[in-house]
Amino acid sequence: MSNLEVVNLPLLEPEAAAPCCPPLTSAPLSEEDSARMAAMFKALSDPVRLRLFSRVASHEGGEACVCDIQDVGVSQPTVSHHLKKLREAGLLTSERRGTWVYYRVAPSALAAMAGMLTAATD
Amino acid sequence: MSNLEVVNLPLLEPEAAAPCCPPLTSAPLSEEDSARMAAMFKALSDPVRLRLFSRVASHEGGEACVCDIQDVGVSQPTVSHHLKKLREAGLLTSERRGTWVYYRVAPSALAAMAGMLTAATD
């Protein structure tokens, strides 16, 4: 049973995050941009997910296996479910190395969100 | 500049969300902080809400009345509902002047979210 077939998850490609959106204070968001950015914010809108994300982001080397971060108070399938959502939103990438699966932060996505918010400090 | 000093910021706005959270990449979020920040991200996790917020933020003088921004494709009660959610999340403040209600951005909330994300660009 080969796993050559690619599961199509056309929600958000990792590329979609990079060239996105002027600062939130400079101009009203278009309907298209607001939908795209809202999907990213939604990925971080759950406490468990946000905590998982921060654990990956702050982990040594910028990557962590699930076993290192799964102690967040919910069951293991729930952790897997949340990590999948973060992956689909383009915020995390995963890679299997041997027994473990390692997650790391997709830098472009963070930069997009930060860029939208940082111009508001003036 | 690795100072982990206390986040006692100037008390301009007694709104919530002011004293919050180290950068997402520096340390894992506590359960309490993740809940608080997730609530803010959730407020921006809806396309309509994000568009309303950007309209207020980018409006002249940093404030806008509902009549100026309510053309986002949903009914007017729905607009009011979303504005209430943004208000409850500490992202917007409202003030009635005569017939109209004016909304403006709570700067501390934006700064908190931006601060969490900006340290990831290195």
Place this chain on the structure above:
DNA sequence: CTCTTGTTTCGAAGTTTGTCGATGTCCCGT
């Protein structure tokens, strides 16, 4: 006071989301 305009609140659909236990898949020791 009454009428009109701007905004919020009130139920009530219909849909989405977070969570779990059970089960399946992949990989490493033995």
Place this chain on the structure above:
DNA sequence: ACGGGACATCGACAAACTTCGAAACAAGAG
């Protein structure tokens, strides 16, 4: 080849969310 550990997927269910029309509330004009 076998057993066991690490993650992912499945099916189900309660809670939360978005949205609407109808109605209530607030303020100004006539």
